[in-house]
Amino acid sequence: MSNKIFSFLKFIIGWPISLIAVIFIFKIIGQKSISIFPLFNQINIFNLMLGIIFLTIFFFLRGYLWHLIVREKTEINLFESLNLWAISEFKRYVPGSIWAFLGRTFSFEKKGIKKKDTAFFLFYEAQFFILGCIIVSLLSISKILDLFNVNNYSGIIFFTIYILFFLFFIIFIFNASLSKKNNIKIIKLVLSIFPKFNYIKNIKFLSLSSLAVFAFGLGSYFSSIALFNLDIRNFLIDSSFFTFSILIGYLSIITPMGLGVREGIIILGFSKILGIENAGILAIFTRFVLIISELFFIFLTIKLSSKNENMFKKFFSFTSKNKYIFFLGLGIIIYVLYFINTTFLRFDNFYTGKFDLGNMSQTAWNTVNGRIFEFTNPNGTEIVSRLAFHADFILILISPFYLLWESPKLLLLIQTLIISFGAIYIYLISNNILKNKNISLVFAFSYLINPLVNYVNLYDFHAVALAITFLLAAFFYILKNKFLLFLFFAILAGLTKEQVWLASGILSLYYFIKTYNSNFSSTRKKTIRFLSLIFSLISFFIFYVLLWIVIPNVSGSTHFALSYYSDFGNSPGKIIKNIIFDPIKIISVVFQEKQLEYLYNLFLPVGFLSIFSPLFLIFALPDLGINLLSNNKQLSDIYYQYTSTIIPFIFISSIFGFKILTKKINKNILIIYLLICSICAAYHIGPLPFSKNPNVDMYTKPLINRSEITYFLDSLSNEYSVAATNNLGAYLSNREKLYVIPNGIEQADFVIFLLNDPFAQPSLTSQKEMALSLQKNLDFELVKKTGDLVAFKRKNIAK
Numbered sequence: 001m002s003n004k005i006f007s008f009l010k011f012i013i014g015w016p017i018s019l020i021a022v023i024f025i026f027k028i029i030g031q032k033s034i035s036i037f038p039l040f041n042q043i044n045i046f047n048l049m050l051g052i053i054f055l056t057i058f059f060f061l062r063g064y065l066w067h068l069i070v071r072e073k074t075e076i077n078l079f080e081s082l083n084l085w086a087i088s089e090f091k092r093y094v095p096g097s098i099w100a101f102l103g104r105t106f107s108f109e110k111k112g113i114k115k116k117d118t119a120f121f122l123f124y125e126a127q128f129f130i131l132g133c134i135i136v137s138l139l140s141i142s143k144i145l146d147l148f149n150v151n152n153y154s155g156i157i158f159f160t161i162y163i164l165f166f167l168f169f170i171i172f173i174f175n176a177s178l179s180k181k182n183n184i185k186i187i188k189l190v191l192s193i194f195p196k197f198n199y200i201k202n203i204k205f206l207s208l209s210s211l212a213v214f215a216f217g218l219g220s221y222f223s224s225i226a227l228f229n230l231d232i233r234n235f236l237i238d239s240s241f242f243t244f245s246i247l248i249g250y251l252s253i254i255t256p257m258g259l260g261v262r263e264g265i266i267i268l269g270f271s272k273i274l275g276i277e278n279a280g281i282l283a284i285f286t287r288f289v290l291i292i293s294e295l296f297f298i299f300l301t302i303k304l305s306s307k308n309e310n311m312f313k314k315f316f317s318f319t320s321k322n323k324y325i326f327f328l329g330l331g332i333i334i335y336v337l338y339f340i341n342t343t344f345l346r347f348d349n350f351y352t353g354k355f356d357l358g359n360m361s362q363t364a365w366n367t368v369n370g371r372i373f374e375f376t377n378p379n380g381t382e383i384v385s386r387l388a389f390h391a392d393f394i395l396i397l398i399s400p401f402y403l404l405w406e407s408p409k410l411l412l413l414i415q416t417l418i419i420s421f422g423a424i425y426i427y428l429i430s431n432n433i434l435k436n437k438n439i440s441l442v443f444a445f446s447y448l449i450n451p452l453v454n455y456v457n458l459y460d461f462h463a464v465a466l467a468i469t470f471l472l473a474a475f476f477y478i479l480k481n482k483f484l485l486f487l488f489f490a491i492l493a494g495l496t497k498e499q500v501w502l503a504s505g506i507l508s509l510y511y512f513i514k515t516y517n518s519n520f521s522s523t524r525k526k527t528i529r530f531l532s533l534i535f536s537l538i539s540f541f542i543f544y545v546l547l548w549i550v551i552p553n554v555s556g557s558t559h560f561a562l563s564y565y566s567d568f569g570n571s572p573g574k575i576i577k578n579i580i581f582d583p584i585k586i587i588s589v590v591f592q593e594k595q596l597e598y599l600y601n602l603f604l605p606v607g608f609l610s611i612f613s614p615l616f617l618i619f620a621l622p623d624l625g626i627n628l629l630s631n632n633k634q635l636s637d638i639y640y641q642y643t644s645t646i647i648p649f650i651f652i653s654s655i656f657g658f659k660i661l662t663k664k665i666n667k668n669i670l671i672i673y674l675l676i677c678s679i680c681a682a683y684h685i686g687p688l689p690f691s692k693n694p695n696v697d698m699y700t701k702p703l704i705n706r707s708e709i710t711y712f713l714d715s716l717s718n719e720y721s722v723a724a725t726n727n728l729g730a731y732l733s734n735r736e737k738l739y740v741i742p743n744g745i746e747q748a749d750f751v752i753f754l755l756n757d758p759f760a761q762p763s764l765t766s767q768k769e770m771a772l773s774l775q776k777n778l779d780f781e782l783v784k785k786t787g788d789l790v791a792f793k794r795k796n797i798a799k
Contacts, residue, residue, distance in 0.1 A: 046341065047226035048289070054219030055293035056300070059086065061212035063301070065128065065205060069121050072197075079304035086301045089294075124195040131169075132209030133247035136217060139240035147268055217243040223289040224282055228274060232699040236690045241269050242286070263287060324437045328427055328444055332420045335448045339420075339457050343412040345698035346458070347730060349706060350754055352408070354378060354729020354740045356641075357460040359386075360395060361408035361733040367399035369736075376737055381744045383736070388555035391498040391546045392463035408730050411461040418466045419457050422648075423447050425472035430655045432479050439658065442671050446678040447651060450605045451686035452643045458687055458695060460730070462641035464497040471503060471619075471648040478511045483528050486511060487535060493645075494539060498546040502622040503645050505539030508532045510619070547572055565629060586629070595628050598636040601685055602643065602650060607677035610650055612657035620649035638685065705787040709754075712784050712791065716750060720797070723748035725767060727757045741767065749797045751780065756788040 060082070067081040137144070195202060217239035224230055230238055249262030263283035270279040319326040346352050355378060362375040363386045373396060377384045386392065401410055423444040430440035447453060456465045470493035477486040490504040511532040515525055568575040568585075589595065603610055610617060617624070623645040627635040635642045661670055682688055687695035703709065713731055716722065721737035723744035732738055732752075742762070745751050753771045760767050771790045774780050784791035 044226045047222045050337070051219045051221075051223030051226060051289050052293045052296065054215045054222060055290055056219075056297050058212050058216040058219055059089075059294055059297040061208055061215060062089075062129070063297075065208045065212065066121070066125055068205065068208070069125060070118075072121075077305075079301065083298075083301035083305040086294075086298045127195060128205050128209040129213070129250065130247065131206060132211075132213045133243050133250070135206075135210045136214050136240050137244040137247060140237045140244055143237050143241050143269060144244055146272075213243045213246065214239075216246060217241075219293065220286045220290070223286050227285055228278060228282060229699075230273070232689045232696045233694050242266070245269070324427075324441055327441060328423065331445060331448050332423055335423070336416055336420050339416045339454075340413060342696075342698060343416060343458065344409055345702075347409055347412060348710070349698050349701075349703045350709075350727045350731065350756075351698055352460050352730040353726040354724070354733065354738065355460075355726055356462055357408055357411065358726075358729035358731075358733040358738065360392075360461050360463065361411055361730060362735070362738060363395050364399040364402055364411065365406070365734045366736065367396055368402045371736065372396065376739060376744075378740055379743070381737075381739055381747050385554050387551060389551075390463075391551065392496055394463050394466065394492065394495040397495070406734060408461070408733055415461050415465055416457055418469050419453060420448070422453070422469040422472050425469065425476050426651055426655075429472065429476050429479065429652060432476070433655050434659055434662075436667070439667065439671060442674055443651065443655060443658075446606060446674060449678060449682040449686065449688065450647070451681055452602065452605065452638050452647050452650075454682075454687050455639045456641050456644055456647070459640055462644070463495075464500065464644045465641050467493045467496040467500050467503075467645050468647050470496070471500075471507070471645060472651070474504070474507055475619075475648065475652055478507065478514060481515070481528075483511070483531065487531075490535070490539075494542065496644075498543060498551065499622055499626065500645055501539045501543040501546070503619055505536045505543070506619050506622075508536035508539060512536065565631070568629070590628050594633065595636055598628070598638065601638045601681075602646065604685070605678055605681035606650060606654040607674050609654035609657035609661070609674070612660045613653045616649055616653035616656055619652075620646040703756075703787075705789075708786050709789050712786075712789070713752075720749040721747065722750045722752060724750075724752045725754050725757060725760060727760075728752055728754050742770065745770070745774075749794050750783075750791060751794075752789070752791040754789050 063082040063085040064078075066085045067076070067078055070076060070081065195205075197205065220242035221230070221235055221239035224238070224242075225232075245262045245265040248265050252261040263280075266283040266286065267276065267279045270282055273279075274282060347357070352358070359375055359378055363373060366372075366374045371383075373386045373393070374383055375386055376382075377388070386395065398411070398414060401414070404410075426447045427440045427444040430443045431437055434440065453468065456462070456468065470489045473489040474486050474493060477483075477489065486507075490507060494501040494504045509532075512529050515529050515532065565575045623642070627642050627646075630636065634640055658670060658674070683691050685691075687693075689696055689699075710731075713728070716732070718735040720735070721739070721744070722732050722735065723739040723741050724732050725741050729738060729740055737744075737748075739745075739748055740761075741751070741753065751774060753767055755764065755768055755771065757764060757767075774792050775782060777792075779795055780792040781795055782790070783793045
């Protein structure tokens, strides 16, 4: 009789309950969608897709955690396990959360797991989920306390919560060991409710759960900013608050997955920012996206569990066998998506300028249009060779891509992609030296959040930024003894800027020395040593010719940057001579407060590991010296492109320093130390949204009438010459003649001001006065005025 009852229960818990769940889902969507659908035309599709991706990751990681737990009792196929978990979770939309638990029990009983064991596993899973939510929710503790208006006691409450949580965390993780050593019944009884896994598995499972609910928070956050503008500076707080909302919803077992409770928490948390009505719409919309994401996840699990879906299985089989490559690739994808979106927004909102994106873009555009390596003198009105300023010949190699996409954004895209690939070479170099993939992955992660890397990527476009990856690649191929590949990347690096030939030359000398102890045949060894020595000499010669002969002759004077070193002389020879033979002066300059702060900021993100292997910093010495000894204070800031050729060798020396320290210190301690330093540096001095001083104006301060301005600018033919303020220079750079106000006003067909730049030259006030005077000038007519944009056209030119 009992078997018949159980069979009947299994039947009704199967597809009939799933169909009822579908009905309730459509009921939810139908009831709530009335307030959402009118807003669909303003949804940011990119952010919405990111939201769905992160929410799908949330479901996958939760399902994977369950798979690892049940594997304690039986071997089960991952894809089948995910599918059974997804279907059982789906049933929670039916009122009465017991359906999800019963569904799980009966589904996994077929796979040899007893109902009693499943019940325990469900209890353990719930504990990991709740504790993971609490860990992530701690990031939003200030927002949570604000709900209860207890901020006056926030310090005491923070301290108490963190201490209590830390104690509970230790007990939870080590409960198996503690229960064995403790004979007090009440304590053993309390400990018995916790998972019986060892501390390593507890840490692993809890980390997986925390990562899952963090992905939930990110998915909800990106879904939110697809519809509303939230301050990206608070994205960690806001995303973790979404995790807090699902925690409260999960604990309210009366309703299916806290339906209504979770939304209520979201409304309370965001009503002060968005107002009650919009906060309500936000809560409904995030629920809507969550349901869509879960349906997508269920579709994937069905495909994965199908015997015919080899493509999905091959992908997951590859990722499981190559998990380090997978996580490295995932990190790079996240980096690329963020920086492409951010740099494009900077461009769209006119935070870029003629200096320097416009200069680079105009050079590339002119080159592809037959005026090779030419642009408008940024300090005048004549057309000049780019060689009058820099020898970044790689712009010539990039220019053919303008035939595919004629936009300055192309340069931003190329820069982000190439810089991101540097993480691959950091991983490869580290793995080659340390023979440890975990450590190598940490170094790659450290690179991707490194403030120096992030600022270089963020601050417009500079050809020298590409040298970061090229120099890393060149060094890696030295380690692998692949001369042609080394030569290829060393030449590419040299083509990014004139002084980078010094770094390429020193690298080639290192190759010459290293090859002495190689296992090559005598003939091959001699050939490579000869070629590496020749290339080194050629590199030094190219640097000399460019700096002493070519650039001075093209510009009609010495290199403009020599004025930054006037304290050491007025010519390259005198400057180098005084630097070499006046060490006391060098020390006095280097040990100034500004320079010491610069050095601190350079080496903090990798925990000063370079100190333990300073030899490899010799490769960075040319640019390090240029930056430290310059009287141009921008060069000793980390916010610009001037660290580009220093970054690779900071990481290389840090990897070797790590290797030296592992002889005396446990490598796991060093990994934790490196992670702490990297994250702390990213927070304190980096530009990312979670940092102390994030560079997110392109998100938080978008130009209100941007579409109207861009429509007008796009209507201007590139046959016209234009004088524009610097903040318009990048957008208007695809033309032969582009002047930077105050230059070119008398020569230009159009004069255009965007009067919102606090760094305007000679000043914003002066530019406003120029605009007013042109309104009275009979040679010009006002053709556009909207917001801060004021545009004039010379009267005697053809329309």
